Amino acid sequence: MPPIFPETVLRTDRLLLRPFTAADVEETRAACSDELTQQWLPLPRPYTTEDAAAWCTGVSHHLRTSGDGIHFAVADTDSGRLLGTVGLKKTDWPARVSEVGYWAAPWARGRGVMPEATRTVGAWLLGGQGFQRLQLFAATGNTASQRVAEKAGFQKEGVLRNAGYVHSGRVDLLVFSLVPDDLAGN
Ligand SMILES: CC(C)(COP(=O)(O)OP(=O)(O)OC[C@H]1O[C@@H](n2cnc3c(N)ncnc32)[C@H](O)[C@@H]1OP(=O)(O)O)[C@@H](O)C(=O)NCCC(=O)NCCS
Known part of the structure; x- marks a missing residue:
């Protein structure tokens, strides 16, 4: 059995990062059906309620218990949304x-939520979990995702040619990384 990440909840002043539950199904369906999400992530199309239920109650949890990683639902601390x-x-x-990978729901974009959530997970991984490198790939055309990487403190390393795929075809990927030295002083 590979090691696994412990079931984990992380907090910032305004965000709660926690496991997905059945209560997230409808908002997950809506966010993953969104045009921008579908443009940059190779999710099922159409993305159905059944897809969302499988992710929220099964797949996202299995990916932790199999050792592949850990997936957090990012919720508003006050409203729970x-x-x-x-x-x-x-x-x-x-x-x-x-x-690391991410999407922000259309109703949450433009407020710096994903840079904050990504930085929080990065600090957790490179701190208490003893990891040495967190990498992030963004298509060369996905400027919003590149901004998330930059604002979360990642450094750009280069381009991986023809390395990614989205619904419209193959894409070049920019590779970014966060290492423990990037967190020094924070
Ligand atoms: C990439 C993404 C996660 C950004 O999350 P976010 O929480 O909105 O991040 P920010 O608020 O820091 O905004 C990042 C950039 O998005 C763009 N942006 C701002 N407001 C926006 C809005 N209302 N709608 C869409 N994009 C917006 C801007 O370019 C911004 O950069 P800036 O801060 O230099 O102006 C989000 O756009 C998304 O879910 N995109 C689709 C899925 C995706 O691309 N995932 C990553 C695959 S590698």
């Missing part, structure tokens, strides 16, 4: 390297 998700995947335990 789902704002997005941030998750770790393709974790290389011997190398202490993982990869």
Whole structure:
């Protein structure tokens, strides 16, 4: 059995990062059906209520217990409303390297939610979990995602040609990383 991340809840002043539950199904369906989400993530199309239920109550949890990573629902601390998700995947335990991915719900965009959530997960991973590198891939055309990486403190490393895929075809990916030295002083 590979190692697994512990079931975890993280908090900032305005955000609660917690496991998905059945209560997140409708907002997840709406967010994953959104045009911008569908443009940059190769999610099922159409994204149905059944897809959302499978993610919220099964797949997102299985990906933690299988050792692949950990997926957080990002909710508004005050209202409890789902704002997005941030998750770790393709974790290389011997190398202490993982990869972060995210989407923000259309009703939550433009408020810096994902930079804050991504930074929070990065600090948790590179701090208490003892990891050495968190990598992030964004299509060269996805400027909003590149801004998330920059605002969360990641450094840009280069371009991986033809490395990604979205519904419209193959894309070049920019690779960013966050390492423990990037967090020094925070
Ligand atoms: C990328 C994404 C997660 C950004 O999350 P966010 O919480 O809105 O992040 P921010 O508020 O920091 O905004 C980041 C950028 O989004 C753009 N943006 C701002 N307001 C926006 C809005 N209302 N709608 C869409 N994009 C907006 C701006 O370019 C902004 O950069 P700036 O701060 O330099 O102006 C979100 O746009 C998203 O879910 N996109 C679709 C899924 C996706 O691309 N996932 C990542 C795949 S690698």
